[in-house]
Every structure is written in C-alpha cells, then in structure tokens.
Amino acid sequence: MGIISENLKNIKDNLPQGVTLVAVSKTKPNEDIIEAYEAGHRVFGENKIQEMVGKQEVLPKDIDWHMIGHVQTNKVKYMASFVKLIHGVESLKLLKEINKRAKQNDRVIDCLLQVHIAEEETKFGFNHAEITEILSSETYKAYENVRVIGLMGMATNTADKDKITSEFESLKLIFDKVKESNPQITTLSMGMSGDYNIAIDNGSNMVRIGSSIFGLRACAISQ
Numbered sequence: 262m263g264i265i266s267e268n269l270k271n272i273k274d275n276l277p278q279g280v281t282l283v284a285v286s287k288t289k290p291n292e293d294i295i296e297a298y299e300a301g302h303r304v305f306g307e308n309k310i311q312e313m314v315g316k317q318e319v320l321p322k323d324i325d326w327h328m329i330g331h332v333q334t335n336k337v338k339y340m341a342s343f344v345k346l347i348h349g350v351e352s353l354k355l356l357k358e359i360n361k362r363a364k365q366n367d368r369v370i371d372c373l374l375q376v377h378i379a380e381e382e383t384k385f386g387f388n389h390a391e392i393t394e395i396l397s398s399e400t401y402k403a404y405e406n407v408r409v410i411g412l413m414g415m416a417t418n419t420a421d422k423d424k425i426t427s428e429f430e431s432l433k434l435i436f437d438k439v440k441e442s443n444p445q446i447t448t449l450s451m452g453m454s455g456d457y458n459i460a461i462d463n464g465s466n467m468v469r470i471g472s473s474i475f476g477l478r479a480c481a482i483s484q
C-alpha cells in the first residue's frame with residue numbers, strides 16, 4: 262500500500278459515522294489523486310478553479326469535486342458544469358453568479374456560506390445576522406439553481422487549542438440556530454489536518470484534509 266492510501270485509510274478508520282471526508286488535493290499531481298481514487302475515495306477538494314478544471318478533465322468522471330477556496334465571480338462559469346459543492350460562498354453577488362451559471366448548465370449547485378470565525382481579518386465570511394438575512398431574502402429565494410445546504414468556517418491558524426475550540430463552538434452555535442428556521446441547512450464544513458478532531462468534537466460533519474493525506478505542500482503557508 263502506498264503512503265497516500267495508508268494515510269487515507271488511517272483517517273477514514275477513525276472518522277465517526279456521518280462525517281464526510283474531503284481529500285484536499287490542491288497543488289498535488291494527478292497520480293496522487295489516482296492513488297486515493299483507487300483506494301476507493303471519490304470526494305476531492307481544490308482551491309483554484311483552473312487547477313480543478315484541469316484535473317476534472319482528465320480524471321475519472323465519478324469524482325465529486327468540491328471547490329474549497331476563495332471563488333472569483335468571473336471564474337464560476339468554468340466549473341459550473343460539474344462542481345459538486347462550493348464551500349466558500351461569501352457574497353450575495355457570488356451566489357447570483359453561481360445561480361446564473363448553474364441555470365445555463367441546467368443544474369442546481371449546492372453551496373455553503375462561509376462564516377467568519379477566525380480572528381484574522383484576511384479570512385472571509387459572513388456573520389450570523391448576515392446569514393439569516395440572506396437565507397430569508399426574496400433575492401435568495403428567487404435563485405432556483407443554487408441551494409445553500411450548510412455553513413463552512415476556518416479557525417485561526419494557531420497552536421492554541423482553546424482558541425480553536427471556542428471558534429468552532431461559535432460556528433456550531435450559529436449552525437444550530439440557522440438550521441432551526443432553515444431545515445435544508447445540514448452540512449457543517451469545519452476542520453483541516455491540524456484541527457479536524459477538535460472540529461468533529463464540536464459538531465463538524467465535513468472535514469477538509471490535505472497534508473495529512475497527501476503530505477506537505479511545497480508552499481504550505483501561502484496555500
């Protein structure tokens with residue numbers, strides 16, 4: 262067994278039932294994805310649209326591609342025909358564009374709204390009030406080709422476990438409240454290689470794991 266399939270197996274064996282694993286393959290070559298694919302994995306996450314499109318074109322068609330990175334509005338069209346889930350929706354303008362491109366492809370695209378929980382100002386996202394406002398707006402209700410099925414968040418990049426825990430707790434609280442009035446909200450995407458166990462302990466049901474499966478990226482800090 263290769264190292265990638267071994268890592269994958271170790272992680273999957275320890276994930277609780279009901280937690281979806283998104284294998285984050287950004288910057289990694291197709292051979293690495295194929296190794297994970299041959300080990301039975303089908304859900305992969307990328308953070309750059311062009312890179313994801315390039316991989317989707319040549320890799321098996323039954324892969325579910327998740328866009329986990331920041332999405333530029335003018336690039337939505339390139340992935341609209343196949344993307345399975347867009348994690349990082351952080352503006353109504355983006356939702357509008359996704360709706361338009363999904364409609365052109367005769368699809369409904371599932372999305373997660375990104376919530377700002379980290380202290381870093383560079384991380385994008387809505388707060389609780391904004392999420393409630395969007396989901397109850399007539400504008401959103403008129404978008405027939407996008408479906409917001411959950412929330413996504415990223416904790417501060419820190420070794421301070423208490424801080425990470427309290428950020429994930431705050432996202433879980435928002436998730437539970439939003440869910441009360443919006444039953445279609447079922448997915449909570451939180452947790453990466455360094456903090457996914459804390460995320461799961463705090464209610465995550467979708468984790469995005471890259472380096473613990475595929476190894477460190479060449480430029481792990483900027484990516």
Ligand SMILES: *Cc1c(COP(=O)(O)O)cnc(C)c1O
Binds near residue numbers: 453484
């Ligand atoms: C890169 C990335 C991940 C995976 O990071 P690892 O630390 O390698 O597991 C998860 N989520 C997002 C949004 C990312 O950009």
